[in-house]
Amino acid sequence: MRLLLVEDATRLRELLTEAVHAAGWRVDSVGSLVDAEEAIATTEYDLLLIDLGLPDGDGLDLIRTMRRAKNQTPILILTARGAIDERIAGLDAGADDYLVKPFNHREFLARCRALLRRSPSVADPVLEAGRLVFDVASGSVMCGDEALALAPRERAVLEILMRDIGSVVNKRKLEYALSEFGEELSSNALETAVSRLRKKLDPARTAVSLETIRGVGYFLRERKQ
Secondary structure, X not given: OEEEEEOOOHHHHHHHHHHHHHOOOEEEEEOOHHHHHHHHXXXXXXXXXXXXXXXXXXXXXXXXXXXXXXXXXXXXXXXOOOOHXXXXXXXHHOOOEEEEOOOOHHHXXXXXXXXXXXXXXXXXXXXXXXXXXXXOOOOEEEEOOEEOOOOHHHHHHHHHHHHOOOOOEEHHHHXXXXXXXXXXXXXXXXXXXXXXXXXXXXXXXXXXEEEXXXXXXXEEEEOOO
């Protein structure tokens, strides 16, 4: 899951970024319409979180432009504009949901999960391999009745490998999944995430194993139980 947060208030942007990371999703954070337009043009997102009062314009204009361009990515408006007419204007412009500041972070994450379940980019909201069940919207990974405690990067790698179960996924695709806007990925970040994930995917317990094709990439193999 990759989200775009468009919010010009630095501290709120930091807090929301932390909350999104804790939920197991990746997020690119920008503070202006210009930067938002550039991010949307170059990256495919599963959910957009858009403030309306931005320093270089109104977030409603961005939403209308996206919808005219047939971009159907779910949009959650985050704004201090709470009047009923303003809410109606936001939804009529093309937003899928509307949250007025200040808001509870638990409610914020719940609304994100609800929208992610409806995202057109999420072809399979629940992935299964071996004894693993991965709920993409909530980020939970279960092995039978046991929840696996995975770090965000470990979850990102596992999601891609489960979507291409049995097929080799090249390193570049996985490295892109771990990257975030404005953050440079260290040279061994992918290898570290894979190593930690492999240790948690005990084949005897999960009935899957994470295999390496040296110099090419990785794949997830289902094992006979």
